[in-house]
Amino acid sequence: MDKSAKSTSTVALKTPTGLHQEAVKDISAGITVLLADVFALYLKTKNFHWHMSGSHFRDYHLLLDDQGDELFAITDPLAERARKLGSSTLKSIGDIARRQRINDNDSDFVHPHGMLAELREDNSSLVASMRSLHDVCDEHGDVATASLLENWIDEGEKRVWFLFEILRDTNA
Numbered sequence: 001m002d003k004s005a006k007s008t009s010t011v012a013l014k015t016p017t018g019l020h021q022e023a024v025k026d027i028s029a030g031i032t033v034l035l036a037d038v039f040a041l042y043l044k045t046k047n048f049h050w051h052m053s054g055s056h057f058r059d060y061h062l063l064l065d066d067q068g069d070e071l072f073a074i075t076d077p078l079a080e081r082a083r084k085l086g087s088s089t090l091k092s093i094g095d096i097a098r099r100q101r102i103n104d105n106d107s108d109f110v111h112p113h114g115m116l117a118e119l120r121e122d123n124s125s126l127v128a129s130m131r132s133l134h135d136v137c138d139e140h141g142d143v144a145t146a147s148l149l150e151n152w153i154d155e156g157e158k159r160v161w162f163l164f165e166i167l168r169d170t171n172a
Contacts, residue, residue, distance in 0.1 A: 019141070034126075041122050042075070048064055048110065134149045
C-alpha cells in the first residue's frame with residue numbers, strides 16, 4: 001500500500017454538520033447499532049420467508065417478502081445519515097454480527113406461528129430502539145435523523161400490528 005493511501009485511511013472524517021461533536025458521536029453510534037439490527041432483522045425475515053410452510057404459506061410468504069422490502073429500504077438512508085454526520089458506518093457482515101442485538105435463528109425448522117411470533121417480538125424491539133435513538137436525536141437537536149426515525153417507527157408498528165393480528169387466536 002502506498003503511503004498516501006495509508007495516511008488517508010487514518011484521517012478522521014471532517015464532514016461539516018451543525019451538530020456538536022458529542023452529538024455526532026452519540027447519534028452515529030446509535031445509528032450504527034440500529035443499522036446492524038435492521039440488517040439482522042431483514043435477513044431473519046427473508047430466512048423465514050424462504051422457509052415458510054403450511055396452510056397459509058402464500059399469505060405469510062408474501063407478507064414476509066413485503067416486510068423484508070420495508071426493512072431493506074431503511075438500510076441505505078440510515079447508513080447515509082451516519083455519513084452525513086461525518087461518521088463511518090457498517091463495513092461487513094462481521095461488523096453487523098458484532099453489533100446486532102436482534103438474535104439470529106439458524107434452526108432447521110421453525111413452525112410458521114413461531115416464525116411470526118419471533119418477528120413480532122423482534123420488530124417490537126426494533127421500534128423500541130428507534131424510539132430510544134429518537135430521544136438521543138431530540139436531546140441533541142438532530143431533527144433530520146429524528147424525522148427519518150418517525151416514519152420507520154410507524155412502519156415498524158405496522159409490521160408488529162400485522163403479525164399480532166395474524167397470531168391473535170394462536171396463543172403465540
